[in-house]
Amino acid sequence: LSVLMRGDDGVPLLVTKGAFEAVLAVCSSQRVGDATAPLDDGARALLHERAAAWSRDGIRVLAIASSVQAATSVDRSAEVDLVLEGFLTFRDPPKAGAAEAITGLRALGVRVKIVSGDHREVVRHLAGQVGIDASEVATGTEIGRLTAPGLWHLVERVDVFAEVDPMDKERILLALSHMGHVVGFMGDGINDAPALHAADVGISVEGAVDVAREAADFVLLQRGLDTVQAGVLEGRTTFANTMKYVLTTESANLGNMLSMAAASLFLPFLPLLAHQVLLNNFLSDVPSTTLSTDRVDPEMLEQPRGWNIGFIRRFMIIFGLLSAVFDGLTFVLLTQWFRVSPEAFHTAWFAESLLTELLVLFVLRTRRRCWTSRPHAALWIATALTAVAAFAVPMSPLGPLLGFVDLSTSLWLTVGGVALAYAATIEVVKAPLLAWAERAPKTMGRGRFQPRRRR
Numbered sequence: 001l002s003v004l005m006r007g008d009d010g011v012p013l014l015v016t017k018g019a020f021e022a023v024l025a026v027c028s029s030q031r032v033g034d035a036t037a038p039l040d041d042g043a044r045a046l047l048h049e050r051a052a053a054w055s056r057d058g059i060r061v062l063a064i065a066s067s068v069q070a071a072t073s074v075d076r077s078a079e080v081d082l083v084l085e086g087f088l089t090f091r092d093p094p095k096a097g098a099a100e101a102i103t104g105l106r107a108l109g110v111r112v113k114i115v116s117g118d119h120r121e122v123v124r125h126l127a128g129q130v131g132i133d134a135s136e137v138a139t140g141t142e143i144g145r146l147t148a149p150g151l152w153h154l155v156e157r158v159d160v161f162a163e164v165d166p167m168d169k170e171r172i173l174l175a176l177s178h179m180g181h182v183v184g185f186m187g188d189g190i191n192d193a194p195a196l197h198a199a200d201v202g203i204s205v206e207g208a209v210d211v212a213r214e215a216a217d218f219v220l221l222q223r224g225l226d227t228v229q230a231g232v233l234e235g236r237t238t239f240a241n242t243m244k245y246v247l248t249t250e251s252a253n254l255g256n257m258l259s260m261a262a263a264s265l266f267l268p269f270l271p272l273l274a275h276q277v278l279l280n281n282f283l284s285d286v287p288s289t290t291l292s293t294d295r296v297d298p299e300m301l302e303q304p305r306g307w308n309i310g311f312i313r314r315f316m317i318i319f320g321l322l323s324a325v326f327d328g329l330t331f332v333l334l335t336q337w338f339r340v341s342p343e344a345f346h347t348a349w350f351a352e353s354l355l356t357e358l359l360v361l362f363v364l365r366t367r368r369r370c371w372t373s374r375p376h377a378a379l380w381i382a383t384a385l386t387a388v389a390a391f392a393v394p395m396s397p398l399g400p401l402l403g404f405v406d407l408s409t410s411l412w413l414t415v416g417g418v419a420l421a422y423a424a425t426i427e428v429v430k431a432p433l434l435a436w437a438e439r440a441p442k443t444m445g446r447g448r449f450q451p452r453r454r455r
Helices: 020-024 041-056 098-107 120-130 140-144 148-157 166-178 190-198 210-215 225-266 274-288 309-337 342-364 377-395 398-402 409-438
Strands: 002-006 012-019 027-032 035-038 059-068 082-091 137-139 160-162 184-186 201-205 218-220
Touching: 012 020, 012 082, 020 041, 020 059, 020 082, 041 059, 041 082, 041 120, 059 120, 098 120, 098 225, 120 137, 120 160, 137 140, 140 160, 140 166, 148 166, 160 166, 166 190, 184 190, 184 225, 190 201, 190 210, 201 210, 218 225, 225 274, 225 309, 225 342, 274 342, 274 377, 274 398, 309 342, 309 409, 342 377, 342 409, 377 398
Parallel strands: 027 082, 137 160, 184 201, 201 218
Antiparallel strands: 002 012, 012 059, 027 035, 059 082
């Protein structure tokens, strides 16, 4: 950056500041007291050594130069034969807890890289302080010489990039996206705007410049990588709980649909009336509203997970068919063993269908044995109330209005026994069936969130 100002004597004076090496390259002399001395090779070597020593200690270095001008307006061509006036040095230590946050992110499968415009030695020193591998540092000059395929391989190998300009930052992020990574970028300066646009998730902070905040997807109200780590965990928790709802609901709906279709071929009446189906769906969704607060097993948070339609499809078919099998067993018991009336059939299957959905939610919400993974209290309470409703609604004064009748004790016990048998069967077979379903071909690109491109 160069500015033209009027000195105390009224003579225009050009003052330039910038990266040490860039400023030194346009200087021909240096200030020594009130006089100037030529910048020969020996003097330049001493200056380089001084700046390098500061950089190795993690101190950022800027150079200041000046020249007397004859004109009252200048352009870039005036930045020649300048006099080196001195240095500006800054110590910018990492925030407390940054190293711990990076270790925590690494444990979550998030690889942290540094992409900076600062001198390579400054960035190397910073990386060492926070525990990032700086054995190899790629500079903007090296990146500029690389073709696209060369950069793709470089970004996979290197974690520290220094002396890069804004366009280099953008190229690095696009190369990471090309290699199949979901890329987040955190920046707060004007030079970070292109990279914030290129990232899949652009993150800035409240005190950042306006351009950076406008380019970001998220603006953190608290600075620090620990906030990012907390956000990653919260996002994975939300995704895991969303998948619980999607998987259990899809499989239950498919099972009910198959059961209704099959029963209509053999029964002289509808297995459930329309308003009974709607009531069943409404009640079964009550516990699902509490899934957003449910606890998630730690192993489900260790690695990033993404949508895999192939897995969802297989899961839906496998567990939907199992649900239909037990519905079929219920139909046989009701029609061939108990020989119930249509109203009693509606009542029994309404209760059985609702109870199986409630029980299977507890079984399929975790990949562990269901009794070793503790659900949130809200899920317990909502499920218990809904289970009571499965028996209470048919026996209440609303029962006859909805087409329900009271059942005998033996029939109620049979309905409950079928539901428990279904839940126990799912618990026994879920581990091998889930393993088989997860071997489904990934049908959404690489099976991860697909990066968007914003230009």
